[in-house]
Amino acid sequence: MKRVLIIKLGALGDVVRSTIFISEFEKDYEIHWLTSQKSKDVLSSQKIKRLYFYENDNDKSQLKNTEFDLVLCLEEDLQLLEYVSKIKSQKTIGHFLNNGKVDYTQECNYWLDMSFVSKIHDKETADKIKLQNKKSVNQIWMEMISGKDGWKSQEYDIGTTPKNINGVIGFIDISESKWPNKFWTGYPDLKQKLEADGYQVISLGMKQTVKEHIEDINNCELVVCGDTSGMHIALALGKKVVAIFNCTPPNEIYDYGRMKKIISPLLEKYFLKRTNDLEAQSKVSINEVYGVIKKLIN
Incomplete structure (x- = not known):
C-alpha cells in the first residue's frame, strides 16, 4: 500500500480540521502523521498508522529513513520546512523550501495566494481576497488534493465517540492571546437567560490536557463559542454549535448542517486584526445569540 x-x-x-484528509486517504494510503505532542489527543483515529512527534529526535530520524509516495505539508515554518526537505517522497503538496524561502505547490494557489505567505499579493490585498472568499478551508483543502470534485463534506475524525447529551449548553468563554477580538462579552448575561429557562450551562475553558477539553465538550448538547479550536472539536463530536465571528472569516468554516454562524456587523472593520477592542467583542447582541440557541435546541 502507498504511504x-x-x-x-x-x-x-487546524489540526482538527485537517483530519478530514483521513477519510480521503484511508482507502489507498497508509496514513502517517507528523505533529506535535500538544495535538496528539485530536489525532486518535485508528485509521492513522503512525504518529511522529516533531519534538522527538528518534521520530524525526525514522521519518528521514522512510520513503513516502505523498507528503502533504500544511505548515509554513521555515525551520520545519528545512527538516521536511530531507524526507524522501515521490510528490509533495503544500509548503516546501525553495532556495531557502517558503514556497508552495501549484495545487495550493487558491488557498495560499490569499494568505500571509502569498507569492503574488501583499498582505492588504490578500486579506481583501480572503474576506470575499466563499469557500470553506475544508473544501479548499479537498479540492487541493482531489480536484474540483474532491469536496464531499468529509467529516472530521478525531477518534472520539460522540455522546448523546440533552439540556447541557457549553460556553467556550475564554480569550485567545493571539486573537483577543474572538472573545464575546455577552456570556454572563446569556448564562442567566438560559439558566432561567432550565438549561444547565457550563464553562468550557481549556483544561490541563486537550483530552479533558474534548471530554467537557462531549458532555454538551450545544456549544456557544467564537472561532476557536473548541469550535472544531465540537463539530467533530457532532454537537450543535453557535459560533460568533467578530474578526475572522466565517466562510472558511464549514457548518456541516449543525452550526449556526452569527456574524458581527463590524466584521469588516476588525477583519483579521489582532488588537483588543471592546467594540468588536460586544457588538453581537445577547438576544440574537439567545434566539439562535432556542431555535437549534428545541
Missing part, C-alpha cells in the same frame, strides 16, 4: 505523510503540528483547531 502518505501529513504534516500538521498546530494550531489545534
Whole structure:
C-alpha cells in the first residue's frame, strides 16, 4: 500500500480540521502523521498508522529513513520546512523550501495566494481576497488534493465517540492571546437567560490536557463559542454549535448542517486584526445569540 505523510503540528483547531484528509486517504494510503505532542489527543483515529512527534529526535530520524509516495505539508515554518526537505517522497503538496524561502505547490494557489505567505499579493490585498472568499478551508483543502470534485463534506475524525447529551449548553468563554477580538462579552448575561429557562450551562475553558477539553465538550448538547479550536472539536463530536465571528472569516468554516454562524456587523472593520477592542467583542447582541440557541435546541 502507498504511504502518505501529513504534516500538521498546530494550531489545534487546524489540526482538527485537517483530519478530514483521513477519510480521503484511508482507502489507498497508509496514513502517517507528523505533529506535535500538544495535538496528539485530536489525532486518535485508528485509521492513522503512525504518529511522529516533531519534538522527538528518534521520530524525526525514522521519518528521514522512510520513503513516502505523498507528503502533504500544511505548515509554513521555515525551520520545519528545512527538516521536511530531507524526507524522501515521490510528490509533495503544500509548503516546501525553495532556495531557502517558503514556497508552495501549484495545487495550493487558491488557498495560499490569499494568505500571509502569498507569492503574488501583499498582505492588504490578500486579506481583501480572503474576506470575499466563499469557500470553506475544508473544501479548499479537498479540492487541493482531489480536484474540483474532491469536496464531499468529509467529516472530521478525531477518534472520539460522540455522546448523546440533552439540556447541557457549553460556553467556550475564554480569550485567545493571539486573537483577543474572538472573545464575546455577552456570556454572563446569556448564562442567566438560559439558566432561567432550565438549561444547565457550563464553562468550557481549556483544561490541563486537550483530552479533558474534548471530554467537557462531549458532555454538551450545544456549544456557544467564537472561532476557536473548541469550535472544531465540537463539530467533530457532532454537537450543535453557535459560533460568533467578530474578526475572522466565517466562510472558511464549514457548518456541516449543525452550526449556526452569527456574524458581527463590524466584521469588516476588525477583519483579521489582532488588537483588543471592546467594540468588536460586544457588538453581537445577547438576544440574537439567545434566539439562535432556542431555535437549534428545541
